[in-house]
Amino acid sequence: MVSKALKRRSVSKQLPLHLILIVPFVLQIFAIVGLTGYLTISNGYKAVNAVASELRNEISVRINQQILIYLEKPYIVNQTVASAISEGQINLTDIQALERYFWRLANQNTVDFLQVATFEGTNVLIERLPEGFIVARSADKSILPNRKSYRLDNRGQRVELLKIQSFDPRTRPWYKAALQAGQPTWTEIFIASANSSKATIALSELIYSPTGKLLAVQSSNFRLLKIHEFLKSVKVGHTGQTFIIDKAGNLIASSVIKEPYKINDSKLEQIPANKIENSAISLTAQALFKRFGNLSLIKDNQQLDFLLDGKRQFVQVSPIQDGRGIDWLSVVVLPESDFMTQINANTRTTIFLCLAALIIATVLGIYTSQWIARPIMFLSKASESVADGALYQNVEIFRIRELAILALSFNRMTQQLQESFTNLEQINHQLEQRVEERTSELKNTLDNLQRAQTQMIAEKMSSLGQLVAGVAHEINNPVNFIHGNVHHLSNYSQNLLDLIQLYQTEFPNLTSKIQEKIDDIDLEFITEDMLKILSSMKVGTERIREIVKSLRTFSRLDEAEFKQVDIHEGIETTLLILQHRLTANAKHPEIEVIRDYANLPLVECYSGQLNQVFMNILINAIDAIEQVKAERTSKEIQHNCQIRIRTSAINLDWVEIAIADNGSGMPVDVQQRIFEPFFTTKPVGKGTGMGLSISYQIIIDKHNGKLNCFSSLGEGTKFVIQIPVTQELNKKVETAII
Known part of the structure; x- marks a missing residue:
């Protein structure tokens, strides 16, 4: 209670x-x-x-397209004139014919200025004035250094002499720019004439004869006022602006400023955009310099925003390039306030x-x-x-359907609850018994499998070691016999050759039979080649003895006790056995082995088993390098087939051996399973999937060490082995029992 x-x-x-x-x-x-x-x-x-x-981008695209159209017209006109002069359709000495030809091009409203000048100073210029009519300014050799200006009628004929003035085209920017560039090029912005205040830019080009002789300089001028008029016609929201600047930050044209430059002594001086009196342009330019530092870094469309008098401004910068020297930036400035009036009204309504x-x-x-x-x-x-134990409860059926169903279910639940409790207790008891039985069976099965696997690996290693040791022993005796007698055979052969030379010296007059025999057996060749053969035999027997020694060192798989060994000796022994896989063959060029050995102490280990680990990892590295042959050219393979072996000491108690290749690498899901028994990614018949699993057991279980794998696709794989320098007694006993 x-x-x-x-x-x-x-x-x-x-x-x-x-x-x-x-x-x-x-x-x-x-x-x-x-x-x-x-x-x-x-x-x-x-x-x-x-x-x-979206609006900024659309406006920028429209501006860039129109500017490029403006800039393309002078180039087309220049090409037309240059082609006509080069092909002889127009004679540079016929000034009036040039005037009529240029008039037809200018009358099509393609360019504002069209002019040509020779090296003697003769020149022809056709200009469309803002008043609407076209004038011709020309000079032949008879009136140099002066030039006459005529008003032309609607047929291109001279109707009125306007003035005569001194003029030398060879001093003008467009003439100098073409000679300096040697190809079609745009000039800097300049004033068309001393009496004009209109900024102009010219596309100049050299004209050659069919034989390659330089005839004249052709130029088509373009007034920047057209860009201002076009920018002014582009609607950018209610209060937005657009302008053009060069990569140095100077203002070229603007939708609100008609003449964004100064004229001092008939020379045009450009104004930096960040120093212009218009606050929107100057602050936008400052924001661009702050964002990019150098405007030359702007290679594609860029969007940003900044605050002007506390109001957000949207900006888009787009490069304008025509491939002939124009490298400008179009800038669109769009105030946020142009959009926010209706948004703010909708916001108030939404809140209410x-x-x-x-x-x-x-x-x-x-x-x-x-x-x-x-x-x-x-x-x-x-x-x-x-809950208090009164299981038999009946509640009232409610008017809400879900609650009525709940009440009916509750009433049925109370009736069946007692019976359910009894059944649950019985089932629970049965399940506990079954779980205990199955757990015991699975544990016994797992223990049997582990013992069988360990026994199989141990027997395989022992048999392999005995076989290798037996083969090495059987080969060693005859090889030692051959090697020991090669030296004596070499001395005997040298003595015989010396005796033959002495005979030839003492008895130079040989009989015909002896001379015939000497010629038949080619005694001179035998004399030279015999010593070479004996030297090769000596090198071969030494090589066989080294291989036998490596096999005997590698075959220590059945040693049952830890011994202090030199890790580097085991690595070199393994590399010697795998030398045939490292040398160049049809599958790959020579695989370079880069050694980075540190001074290591002698390590207590099962040397034969540790050599088996080196063997498994190196074989996998060689297979990985062979696998990438199809993915690379022979030149790339020749310079990239490498296996790097690095050893180091860790805190005097551990040593580390890292073996890395530059193969194709492994994905993450493969790395997570490489130490599982029978898991392999090699084709059928090439791998059993037991090599790395056995290596893992040798390092972890037998030597109480660590074996880790690090790999990235396309960058190769690295295995890192860490084992203690000395094994504690309890670990030795545990390893022996296992």
Whole structure:
């Protein structure tokens, strides 16, 4: 009774159901309404950003296309004139014919200026004036250094002499620029004439005869006022601006400034955009320099924003390049305020509607929670009775369908609860017995498999060691016999050759039979080749003795005790055995082995088993290098086939051996399984999947060390072995038992 009273007291301190229903409901409504408002406002800003970005991009594309059209016309005109003069269709000495030809091109409204000048100073210029009519300014040899200006009628004929003035085209920027560049090129911005205030840029080109002789310089001028008029016609929101600057930051043209330059003593001086009086242009230029530092770094379209008088400005910068010297930047400045008026109005309406929805939903939530909470309270009391042991409880069927179903289910539950408890206890007991039996069986099976695998590996290693040792022993005796007698045979042969030479010296007059025999056996060749053969035999027997020694060192697989060995000797022995795989063959060029050995102490280990680990890892490295042959050219393979072996000491107690190749590497899923028994990625018949598994057991279980693999696709694989210098006694005993 006391415990029940304490439980009721603790329950009474918890929150009532109607409050739990009301508070989360109201909080959910509040969160949903707030989130809706936030998303509405946020989407509004995102929409502004998206529209501004799209509009900036469209305007920039339009500006760049039109500017390139403006710049392309002078190039087409120059090509037309140069072709006509080079092919002899026009004679440079026929000034009036040149005037009429140029007039036809200018009358098509392609360029503002069209002129040509020879090295003698003769020149012809056709210019369309802002007033609408076309004038011709020309000079032949008879009037040099002066030039006459005529007004032309609508047929290109001279109708009025306007003036005569001194003029030398060879001093003009367009003439000098073409000679200096040697190809079609744009000049710097300049004033067309001393009496003009219009900024001009010219595309100059050298004209050659069919034989390659330089005839004249052709130029088509283009007034920058056209760019200003075009930029002015482009609508950028309500208050936006556009302008053109060069990579040095100087203003070329603007939609709001007609003449963005100064003229001092008939010379044009460009104004940096960041020092212009227009705040939008100057602050935009400052923002560009702050963002990029050097405007030459802008290679493609860039979008950014900055604050102007506390108001956000959207900016897009796009490069303009025609491939003939023009390297400008078009800049579009779009104020955020052009978009935000309607967004702000929608935001206020959204906030008002969200607050109204919140109030209405809160009132409905309170009423609904009370309607639901009453029936649940009855079910709660009945549940408390069941918890107290009174299983047979019947509750009233409510008018709410879900609660009515719940009441019926509760009544059935109380009737079946006792029976269910009994059945559950029986089933639980049976399951526990089955789990214990199956766990015992699985444990026994796993132990048997592990013992069988360990025994199989041990027997295989022992048999292999005995076989290798036996083969090495059988080969060693005859090889030693041959090697020991090669030296004596070499001395005997040398003595015989010396004796033959002495005979030839003492008895130079040989009989015909002896001379015939000497010629028949080619005694001179035998004398030279015999010593070479004996030297080769000596080198071969020494090589066989080294291989036999390596096989005997490698075959220590059946040694049952730890011994102090030189790790480097084991590595070199393994490399010697694998030498046939490292030398160049049809599958790959020579594989370079890079050794980075540190001074290591003697290490207590099973030397034969450790050599087997080196063998398995090196074979995998060679296979990985052979695998990438099809993916690389022979030149790449020749310079990249490498295996790097590095050894180092760690805190005087451990040594580390790292073996890395530059093969194709492994994906992550393969790395996670490489030490599993029978797992292999090699073709059928080339690998069993046991090499790295055995190596892992040798390092981890037999030597209490560490074996890790690090690999990345396309960068190769590295295996890192760490083993202690000395083995503790308890670890020796444990390893021997295993």
